[in-house]
Amino acid sequence: MKINSYLMFDGNCEAAFKFYAQCLGGQITMMMSHKDAPSAENVAPEWHDKIMHACLDLGDRLLMGSDCPPGYFETPQGFYVQLSVPEPAEAERIFHALAENGKVKMPIAQTFWSIRFGMLIDQFGTPWMINCEQVI
Secondary structure, three states: OOOOEEEEEOOOHHHHHHHHHHHHOOEEEEEEEHHHOOOHHHOOHHHOOOEEEEEEEOOOOEEEEEEOOOOOOOOOOOOOEEEEOOOHHHHHHHHHHHHOOOEEEEEEEOOOOEEEEEEEEOOOOOEEEEEEEOOO
């Protein structure tokens, strides 16, 4: 069994996934808008360009998401998307890239449990933890 994150956005899913692909690497394998779906005629015209489903392939995991219909979006709370990164320099690069125009909650630094650990909320409102575990 694998667990993958599915993120909901307030109309900016496409921009978020392009940003995540730039920061994390991987490949966007799906970016389906409502106008491309069989049910397009049932969607308001102003929602035709909003994303019904997006998928970023990160190798052994997928990051998926979509835009929420008006009135359904809720600010994320009670969770973080956690990335385990094998190298400290790469952990720092990813942290600073995701933090651009966002809010750092805990600067990335060495801790007693990790070579590097940091927490942030990105410019799209998604909370992230970046961790580079110590080799014991």
